[in-house]
Amino acid sequence: MMKIERSVMILLLLGVLFGLWATTAYAQQTDTLRIDLNTALDIALSENPNMKVADMEITKKQYAKKSAYGTLLPQIDLIGQYQRTLKRQTMYLDGDFSMLGNFDPSKFTPEELKILDVLGRAMAPAEGGSSNEGIQVGRKNSWTTGVNVSLPLVVPSLWKNIQISQVDIELAMEEARSSKINLRNQVKKAFFSLLLAKDSYEVFKETYRTDSINLDDIKNKFKQGIVPEYDVITADVRLKSIIPNILQADNMKKIAELQLKMLMGIDSEVPMTVSGALSDYEESMFQQLIPADTSMVENSDLKQFDLQSNKAQKAYELQKLQFAPTLTSSFNYMYMSQNNDFRFRDYRWDPYSVVGVTLSIPLFNGGQRYYNVKQSQIQLWQLQEQRKDLERSLKLSLKNNIDLIHKNIEQIVATQSSVEQARKGYEITRKRYETGLGTIVDVNAAALAMTSAELQYRNAIYDYLAAKADLEKVLGYEL
Template sequence: MYKILFLKKQIIVTAILVMLFSHQLIAQDTLRVDIATALEIALSENPTIKIANREIDRVDYTRKEAISGFFPTLSAGANYNRNIKKPVIFLPPGSPFGTVLEIGSDNSYAANLTASIPIFSATLFKSVQVSEVDIQIALESARASKLNMISEVKKAFYTLLLANNSYEVMKLSVENANKNLENIRKLYQQGIVAEYDVIRSDVQVRNLNPALVQAENSVRLSSLMLKVLLGVDENVEIDPIGNLTDYETDFLNFKPLAEVPLETNTNLRQIELQQTRLTKQYELLKTTRIPTLAAFGNYQYQSQANDFNFSNYEWVSTLSAGLQLQIPIFQGFAKRHREQQVLVGIDQLKLQYDYINRNLTLQVRNSITNMMIAAEQISSSKVGIEQAEKGYSIAQTRYNTGSGTILELNDAAVSLTQSKLNYNQALYEYLKAKVEFETIIGNDQLLK
């Protein structure tokens, strides 16, 4: 069932990729993707995911190998034997043939066909059960890889949105600073303002330019990280669809959880499956004390002669069948020691489970706390932007009418820029905390 679902997803992703590269790769080789498309591409093309899926195939073949133990085995063989000195038998004294009698011929030929089938073997049944648990472990491991990939892609996508938003804020800030500089130069030429105001405005522009370059570099690095996760060539530009502000409604619907849901955490589920496997392995070791019963059959076709005149050979066939019962009695306490090793491993996993469970509970609560803090910062920053925009407008009016100073205008511009950056950062911190929360609890809605 898992493979069928995965195949369907592969078909969907292939269709998406065809659409993307036929319609979204424009003249400048720019790939426009939203977060859903980015996740689909990553889950289909990332090498880590492909390796995890191949591991499922490998373990499935191991299970099939265990099941094949229930089928009959059939083997054939042939041999030729040249008796340089023939075998002998010893006869009692007084025999008319002497005390030593040679038997057989110079040449002997034999062909055989052997078949066997297990009738009762508890070990085989338990081996199949162990291999079935291995399949579940491989599936959960693949799920863990996909959850981690979803987390990494989401964070990279949100980081790119943050970088783009920050760049736009800084770009607008530089544009406003340049407009103010031009306006102040005109006022200076008219003798309305002092040269000091021109110098302060020019310094303001020059101070903002390095921040703009840094913001542009952040966009480049964030884009490169997303390209790596998506497996996109570095020469292809990525244009993310959307904006951080598109996720404003996300935090408005946020409600703190009373309980920490860890039932679907992939780390805990893997430990549980490993405990199940060791339990099955312990049961498997116990079955090695139980007798096994198998049926066998043997067909042989043979001939002997002193010459190589094959046309005169007389061929004889024989057929035999029977049952084979094996009863384990004593192996020097080796089985007991192997059983104890498995029991110790089970105890270790129990301790590991409790330790990880405590740590995950702390991580979940920390993520929830970070989401709450970020939500408060978003609300505060949004009001801060409104106030800063109002303050900047007032500062411009005051300066243009001669009642304000250049310091007030610059301070208002800096406050507006910082308010916008704080707002974007708060949105990003909320989304990042949410991604971490979903990864910890094992939210796999995107995998279904």
């Protein structure tokens, strides 16, 4: 009885474990990310960190433009200042102050009479016509608070800075577009690399499966005395020689998958599988024609260079505007208090206000403005020469990619025919071997030729797709 109960418990435990395993396997299967080329591109454009940084750069340049516009608006500052007098200023007064003697002393207090006495001695003229003694003015503590308002009226350099900030926004947008073009190019080539590794892996697996069947057949014939032992050994060696190719193809597939995940901006641990094969693109490649317009007007590198030249031109104009006069206005409304103690409630605050206009005409600053203009002018000449070199390089790249596409199409047609012929030759060689007219060496050579033709065919498709992606990158748009 106890044995039966134990058996039942073991069966229940195994059932629970099997249920958990099945649930986990189903969850893993449903969580697997299945992607095609369009899905990979969409995920990369939304999740790749470089795309997010490019979008942030555009926003940053837009804020910079608003900041440039802010320089044309009034600047308002609340000012508070405290000064402690260490040594008071001495003031001297010259002139005839004899009228100070004509006053009635009875109308003044002793403290006022003392002050008048000090003023009289300070203002008393000496033989040279100047007062002998001065008078110290001011108090120990000086407090100032108020509002300072300034507004640029005519400042040409500020207007030019706004134009430069607008070019910065356009340049940031073009750089973001360039990042998208580069990312699409990288994702496409990584996706096609993964398909190539996947197809190569399947070719080697299929070859291994076919050769395994052949080895079993040869072993049976050897047991029947139909074929020699040499054929068994040769078939076995060929079968084992395929294993390193399978392992290498599997490793290349994993590397290509990791690279694609990195470009897509997803975690490397996320299970992913790609749909399709390189042969799926065979029909569409003959329907797509190379455009007649190869002027590269949409090339992002050239557009960025033109925007940089435009920015340098405006910087050159900005340097020349440093010679122009500027007109600014200002307004101050202040309160001041002077005292010798810190009894704030007894302070007396006296207001004063000033409004004014300042005209500044640059005359001489050691030649700095002149040499800054020369530097900006040389930078413009440098950009012109660099653009010529860039344009020549892009034209060469464009021609090479077009030539590669034509060559790869021819290779695809040739390898496609060779694949069919290799398969047919392999079947004929097998039949000859089964009838005793051929040897195992002929069979192995035919099998190797068929595998090589299959791989060349897929490599030709990959080379075409990679060259097409590079051509789209140079043109700046998708064909």
